[in-house]
Amino acid sequence: MRPVDAVITKFVDETPSTRTIFFDTFFEQVPGQFVMVWVRGVDEIPMALSYENAITVHKAGEATSALFELDECDSIGIRGPFGNGFGISGKNILLISGGVGAAPLAPLAERAASSGISVTTMLGAIKKDELLFGKRFETAGKVLIATDDGSEGRKGYVTDLLDDNDVDADRFDSIYCCGPEPMMKKVLDSSIIPEKVQFSLHRYFKCGIGVCGACCIDGLRVCKDGPVFRGDVLKDTEFGKFKRDGCGCKVKV
């Protein structure tokens, strides 16, 4: 498909480093799918839809910085949604979110809660004012918070909430995890049964449609077979250890 023209209608500054960009076009998605966001003349990058008509951007590279410089009525090109998305199952689910990992998890929390599923969220960020979508997760269910500097909730990483038995992971039917890769690796290496956890992954994408193989983790295409993978599929792979840069060279995660 060619990129769909999406005209920007509104900006919401969510935290000092993240901004939600709303546009005039709605995309029906399974939470966890992604879209390719084209800033014309700059680059095209994969992003989660944080609402059916919005993306939430954390300023990182050239393309995300360019997204911060856009104004209302400017437009971006959107292709997608692509990939598989989260499989929602069970009566009682746990979300583990780190930083902008909240972007695909917030729509999941809302979708699950509206179907009568009990939702608990472990929400982590570097500090209090970087906690993303806290209110959305609270509306959907119970929220436990961890911040690196202890400015809100438990001091430490969001995964520490598991170590301290603040949360009993075993009592949940399904667990959904998105955030920085070392955080997700901690969850994969924890005592939680890996089959129970769905991880939403991030890799450098080129084609975005399962052809080129640039985003492969071992043989798995993150853009087409994922971006959501069950933990048992990721065991003993490059996940959490290596990723590939634009040239295809191995780089430590």
Place this chain on the structure above:
Amino acid sequence: MLTTKISGLELKNPLMLAAGIMGTTGGSLKRMARCGAGAVITKSIGIEPKPGHPNPTMVKLRCGYLNAMGLPNPSYKLFQPEIDEAKHAGVPVIASIFGVDASEFSVIAGAINADAFELNVSCPHAEGYGAEIGTDPALVEGITKAVKNATDAPVWVKLTPNVADITETGLAAQKGGADAVVAINTLRGMAIDIESGHPILGNRFGGLSGHGIKPVAVKCVHDLYSALDIPVIGCGGISGWEDVVEFIMAGARAVQIGSAVGDNINIFSDISSCLEAFLSLKLWTLDDIYGMVHEI
């Protein structure tokens, strides 16, 4: 029933993974081999690491796919472990290589250990590489000759259709000592975003693959079969078993499948079983249909 021999390589079927598709990592090549490919060709490997063009690098159009990846690769110095890992799947692994001149091609072919080499003199969207070389028969002959001197492995030359007469470059490859030619690489193309006037591809233009280019590829294979003594490997727009039959009837000894892998990762095993069933039904062998159109 589908076993095929080409330039000394024994293939369990005549269906190979085309260069540039799932070919950057040993793990992805191994997966494609396990999904039924008779041989796999790596992403094109050059002399230095290259990140390629900015995104968008590939877009699906009604008639096929337009891409301009820009030859991203980690360089030949880092690539041997990927080939070695791919070899574990038990099918021939062919290294696609590119360079600016004969000496770059030879350095890479001399340093890499693979079952065969495919010379990319046909990528339509990388300045100084690919089709900028592959449209000149003298350069094609010289590069082929130099690579033949640098390695004992079979050498295939992948040809560009962006020429007036593909048999001229095909004959040049043969004269240079090529063991086979592969036809075709992508056709030059461009797509424009009508909302803004921007070219969609980051590189402005690129190469067209997929369904729309199949008749062009079949004609090229047909013409090369007539003009050359060395085998022709068909490539371009294959998405089903009927396409493979058509290519073989046009004169292809084997074929390569690329873009269609995106929508069907099991395309190799799917086509193999349908191809076998078709041949059984018709009481034909692969040899019977090889170049059949030329007998009629």
